[in-house]
Amino acid sequence: DSGVTQTPKHLITATGQRVTLRCSPRSGDLSVYWYQQSLDQGLQFLIQYYNGEERAKGNILERFSAQQFPDLHSELNLSSLELGDSALYFCASSAGANYNEQFFGPGTRLTVL
């Protein structure tokens, strides 16, 4: 158990819908990262937050957004969902903004039908 929690575990929805994925980092970790794992793209970095502020952006679509709240939990919002958004979404946390070791949550499996 990494100490990072993600909800829900599984999510099945339809095209065009909007969903919210939630992540709670390890106790004391200030940095949260979101990654997407799909068969064709592999593991890709989406976005990073540090202590409530956006720190870095990766290959995140404009239809996707995220935020980190004062209690440090984070939410990833995916809207206007397409079939290609079906993937495993991981949240990871680390102690600092540039701290090198990241601990991953169990992931949320999103299926878009």
Added chain:
Amino acid sequence: AQTVTQSQPEMSVQEAETVTLSCTYDTSESDYYLFWYKQPPSRQMILVIRQEAYKQQNATENRFSVNFQKAAKSFSLKISDSQLGDAAMYFCAYIRGYGGSQGNLIFGKGTKLSVKP
């Protein structure tokens, strides 16, 4: 841009034998870290081993060790005395060191390891 390449999509090893998974990376940075992550069928990402680029000594964690060749930008993982529970997808990953503006991991495509009893 930094890239990580794993040239072996699949590997197989006999139980109790040794296997080596390959990884090469490309970077112009001098300060960075390298990792091997294991992803079993449960899909959980588990950190196996880490290597600091400034350290010459190869990292070791029990049956897992790395061969870090900085000049060649090579970072292979050796698993000794392979066990059935080692069967998983293994990802090589890179991250910039302190001072980088981006703290995200860059992953290779992965190597699927099968362990035969």
